[in-house]
Amino acid sequence: MFMSDEMVGISGTEHFSPDLLERKKQRSKWGNRIRWGVDIIALVILLTILFSIYMWGTHWYFEKSGKNAQFTRAVAILAEMQGSGMKLDKDFGLVYISPLFKQTVTTKVYRQVGEWSVITGELHAEKSLFGEIRYSIKEEEKYFRGDRRPFIGFPISLIYGGSDALPIGGEPDMERLGHIEDGFVAEMWFSFGKGMTPKEFMEVLSEYDLWVTGMAVYSGEMKDVKVSNYVSTNDTVYPPHLTLRPLVTFHENGTAGGESFSLTKQDIALAEEQLMKDLEWLTSHVNYYGVNEDKQRLSYLKQNGIQVYGATVTGPARELEKLRQVPEFRRFGLGRVEVWNWDN
Structure with missing residues (x-):
């Protein structure tokens, strides 16, 4: 039987030359890497789906339980009660919930000048799960140091x-x-x-x-x-x-x-x-x-x-x-x- 130069028959077994063995090893390594890559991508996709479900559920709970409404109510009362004639846009929109349940919201601040509602800044408020409500107002100053x-x-x-x-x-x-x-x-x-x-x-x-x-x-x-x-x-x-x-x-x-x-x-x-x-x-x-x-x-x-x-x-x-x-x-x-x- 004809045998290539890369193979030698000894006692019914086949031995590969070093070059061929190295190529097979490389193919095996790449195969393993591809399988690992596919597994990692699948895991990332799964974790992303689970995280999305978790965040959706968190937002749903905070909305349906009234926690977001109570949060924005407290922010509006605090800011307006502590400011002289200042008003908040109470159409707060989305309250952002972090993975650790910190509530964050941003809204416009305005003052009444005649019948104009003049925007004078932006309020940012946040509250951690068991912490205090904190808010800050970034004023849109019309004049430098004014x-x-x-x-x-x-x-x-x-x-x-x-x-x-x-x-x-x-x-x-x-x-x-x-x-x-x-x-x-x-x-x-x-x-x-x-x-x-x-x-x-x-x-x-x-x-x-x-x-x-x-x-x-x-x-x-x-x-x-x-x-x-x-x-x-x-x-x-x-x-x-x-x-x-x-x-x-x-x-x-x-x-x-x-x-x-x-x-x-x-x-x-x-x-x-x-x-x-x-x-x-x-x-x-x-x-x-x-x-x-x-x-x-x-x-x-x-x-x-x-x-x-x-x-x-x-x-x-x-x-x-x-x-x-x-x-x-x-x-x-x-x-x-x-x-x-x-x-x-």
């Missing part, structure tokens, strides 16, 4: 009693307002020389064609509630405060219901009631920085009622200028200015 957020202080007389002192110096922002032409609307904030009930303030403001977008609430700061971050002058204290905001209601599942753009004489009592409900719900169901201070604030408001010491308003420039005639109003701050958009 922070024009409301800075409202209350008179020392709210703490110690007695008569309130008259402000020292002029009102530079009111002077600036005087140089603005008639065809503009603006946002303005100011402090009171004494505490008022929200109803009393609305009575004073009823003579002017303006919208009230928020009121600074005195809830025992520097007296019954110790705050760590504040600024003070000879006759005024500037602490963090609660804000009485335009009426926003929520459904049982936590989603936002009706919402007003401004406070009015007709719904001021409902807004006060909603403030207490929101504060009660927050301090009972939500873990966030400052919750212990807010529990003290809630206790103070239940015992003493709601007093306000400042406000943010918006309307035509000439109408805002008239506020200078009210002796109780002082420390005016001029916010954003827009072209005329006022139908009242």
Whole structure:
């Protein structure tokens, strides 16, 4: 029988030459690598499918259980209650859930300037499974190093009693307002020389064609509630405060219901009631920085009622200028200015 030079028959067995054996080994290695590669790809596909099912199930649970709605409700109340006249776009859209169950959401922040809803920044909020709600606001500043957020202080007389002192110096922002032409609307904030009930303030403001977008609430700061971050002058204290905001209601599942753009004489009592409900719900169901201070604030408001010491308003420039005639109003701050958009 003919045999190639690569084979030699010995005792009925076949032996391969070294070159042929090496080629067979290489083919075997590549075959194993291909099988391993196919197995790895199959495993990756399987894990991807399982992870997708896991994430879909997680999102489904957080949506159907109402956890996402409760999260966005808490974010909206916290941000608006801690900001003077600031509003959130409550069409939050998708709440992102991480594999470790951290909730994250982003939405627009705006302020009311006349009848314009002017976007002023973006809010980012997150909450881990057992952690606190945290949020931050990235402001869209119009001017470099030009922070024009409301800075409202209350008179020392709210703490110690007695008569309130008259402000020292002029009102530079009111002077600036005087140089603005008639065809503009603006946002303005100011402090009171004494505490008022929200109803009393609305009575004073009823003579002017303006919208009230928020009121600074005195809830025992520097007296019954110790705050760590504040600024003070000879006759005024500037602490963090609660804000009485335009009426926003929520459904049982936590989603936002009706919402007003401004406070009015007709719904001021409902807004006060909603403030207490929101504060009660927050301090009972939500873990966030400052919750212990807010529990003290809630206790103070239940015992003493709601007093306000400042406000943010918006309307035509000439109408805002008239506020200078009210002796109780002082420390005016001029916010954003827009072209005329006022139908009242």
